[in-house]
Amino acid sequence: MSLLIVGTTALDSIKTPYAENPRLLGGSASHAAVAASFFSPVRLVGGVGEDFPAKYLNLYRRHGIDLAGLQHLPGKTFHWSGEYEVNMNNRRTLATELGVIEQFQPALPAAWRATPFVLLANIAPALQGQVLDQLTRPRFVVADTMDLWLNIALKDLLKLIRRVDALVLNDHEARQLAQEDNIIAALPKIHKLGPRYVIVKKGEHGSILSAPHGLFLAPAYPLRKVVDPTGAGDSFVGGLMGYLASTRGSIERNLRRAILHGSVVASFCCEGFGLNRTDKVTRAAVNTRVRELEKLARY
């Protein structure tokens, strides 16, 4: 079934201790859409500026991503630049130029209003809410977020998460949102804010799904070398939702395998700058790593 994704479509300038890559295709929606495209037809909602390179539009198209909801706006594309430390876990933002994101108002093509699966990838929670307003009874809605919105738009975020089926956030954000240092103790507090499913991302340590029937402890695919982790979280939730949209039957049962698929796409993401590596991935390569990951966690 189709998956609608809204989020940022950006240009990322990324510096690591080993290399520097300016103006790569980035943004939460870009990473999530390419990640999801291996499993399901994807509908992208976003906004780009006049400087957005045609080659990146072609990249989306190559992955079969429907761009009827991608707005071309006057001005510059959202540009983020950041730098990673040697351990690849700590990063600092060097510059954030919002560009067209400041005026972006998501508008869904009429035919997209009935999309069954919806991923509200990381973007201002008010904009995520505007997408929800335009949808007609979606089957499963997941929202991703980041610490920025916890800090500057908490009220909007709390309003949004009352309306979604699942919330995805990292361990630091989960602690902050629940005001609880222990992640396992934080989970019931987050459920009380609305979502029936909560997924906590822990990077190289995997993730935790908290669902009506209990917890699922998911491993991350082990990587010997991380080239650039930018977009790994977006790839995780994109792969997860793309896989889920391709399945039938119980959401809760399918979510466990969906998380494994998300982890695997995120692992590919980390192996190249921006979308360089993910762009070249095949469904067969994903399946191979999923089988490998299953074997690594079996006893």
Add this chain to the structure above:
Amino acid sequence: MSLLIVGTTALDSIKTPYAENPRLLGGSASHAAVAASFFSPVRLVGGVGEDFPAKYLNLYRRHGIDLAGLQHLPGKTFHWSGEYEVNMNNRRTLATELGVIEQFQPALPAAWRATPFVLLANIAPALQGQVLDQLTRPRFVVADTMDLWLNIALKDLLKLIRRVDALVLNDHEARQLAQEDNIIAALPKIHKLGPRYVIVKKGEHGSILSAPHGLFLAPAYPLRKVVDPTGAGDSFVGGLMGYLASTRGSIERNLRRAILHGSVVASFCCEGFGLNRTDKVTRAAVNTRVRELEKLARY
């Protein structure tokens, strides 16, 4: 089969933000021995001082731990005191009084030299080596260690780990030993130092086993509340080796389930100060949590 454990037998004074407990039974060998006692007969090698309380000897005995290798030495028992921060992950040592540990020389009763399973729990690597010297072709030897020995006795430690089947260490120690920031990349470097099996402990994030046939990514048992993590690592390796000593057949195949059992005993350890909680655990309670943990990691 029998399991021989050497390590420290100590008194621990532990302070957390919520409580303070002086002179609890502690030390790597105490935690490991009680943890292992749920699965196999344990032989304890260690040294205590004149101030060692009789009630702690009774605790060992209650768990069926054979004390023929426990030396009663003139002077005071090794005493450690430490304080935990609110998150229970960061701790600082307030005082270390070595006491009888400074003169302790492990001496194995003659009948113990042929013990098939051996755990060299955390203690100076030279002393771990002295125990190995007294053994006649043990079937499986595991060494645990800590950052202190990496910092002050690296040469002894490197000499020791060439002689053991498995090395257990935490993620920080693995990075330091391999001089490699990525844990997955650190593993082959640690194998080159000798051990065929390497187990990296990651606390609440579980552990990684690196074995001849590949990796195993093991979850930790999720806890809503940590009362005192002191000894959790020792309980993990104690439970692991106790379980392993109780099995037949391929070590590598049994190691995966052994790690789950170690994780579960470590989770009990964290739920009370010192050995307070572990002391009251039953094999049935361990089995229940192991089944629960298996369910939490299945997809």
